[in-house]
Amino acid sequence: MLARTMSASKVEAGGLRLLGVSKMFWLGREQVPALTGFNLETQEGSFTTLLGPSGCGKSTVLRMIAGLERPDTGTIEVHGAPADELRRQQKLGIAFQDAALLPWRSVISNIRLPLELRGKMLDEGAVRDLITLVGLSGFEAARPAQLSGGMRQRAAIARALILNPAVLLLDEPFGALDDMTRQHMNVALQRIWSERATTTLLVTHSIPEAIFLSDEVVVMTERPGRARDIIRIDLPRPRTASMQRSPEFHAYVDRLSELLFAEDGRGDL
Ligand code: ADP
Ligand code: MG
Secondary structure, three states: HHHHHHHHOOOOEEEEEEEEEEEEEEEEEEEEEEEEEEEEEEEEEOEEEEEOOOOOOOOHHHHHHOOOOOOEEEEEEOOOOEHHHHHHHHOOOEOOOOOOOOOOOOHHHHHHHHHHHHHOOOOOHHHHHHHOOOOOOOOOOOHHHHHHHHHHHHHHHHHHHHOOOOOEEEEEEOOOOOOOHHHHHHHHHHHHHHOOOOEEEOOOOOHHHHHHHHHHHEEEEOOOOOOOEEEEOOOOOOOOHHHOOOOHHHHHHHHHHHHHHHOOOOOOO
């Protein structure tokens, strides 16, 4: 299945392209292989999700695309250029599980922060549009401690989008939220993504979340991680909460559960 994806992408514009990527970490005197021969190709503007057991290297993949780690072997290209280029052009947005907002700053000044750090002109209109997009109108002046967990994550996503990134990396952004809030966040994220056509890579532990949001779901092996299966999600967009009760949706849940749990019988997601 990977071969299909790889040959198809030769004729289409590339989104993310990781080829033969390996990464070792030192743990004391032991070398731990986090990833070996990791390959992934996505289409520009597509939404892709990494699913896999804990410790299989998902965060490492994101951190390497973001330039926070260097691969030992292999190449990483984003939109046809080396990943470094994307970083230099500040076209990358990142949001992690812990929203990491500055507690003493208001919502609006947290969202403005990336602009300030880079000495970019503040376009107040763009900041307000983004606040509306993530549904935080009226909360501009609130401090993070005055917000719910879901609102904090939405502020973090708005902050990740403020530089108008070409690529959005999301590492378990909703992992700490309850199911109801998570559903709302998934609907909001789908809307944000569809309005901006950003090439997105999400890491999640939730199979329904992966199916709801993705064009393709990449199932990884246990550490050292590789992309084992790529499942295309052929559900119409926009996807709705009620779609999650359809037989088609359940069939995807069953298939991905089998791929994740059945073969090794461990299921330690
Ligand atoms: P995942 O996000 O899939 O849970 P990670 O990418 O965080 O996995 O980690 C993959 C493996 O690499 C794990 O075994 C982890 O302990 C190890 N690892 C990750 N980062 C480091 C680091 N900075 N130093 C040492 N080991 C690391
Ligand atoms: Mg992780």
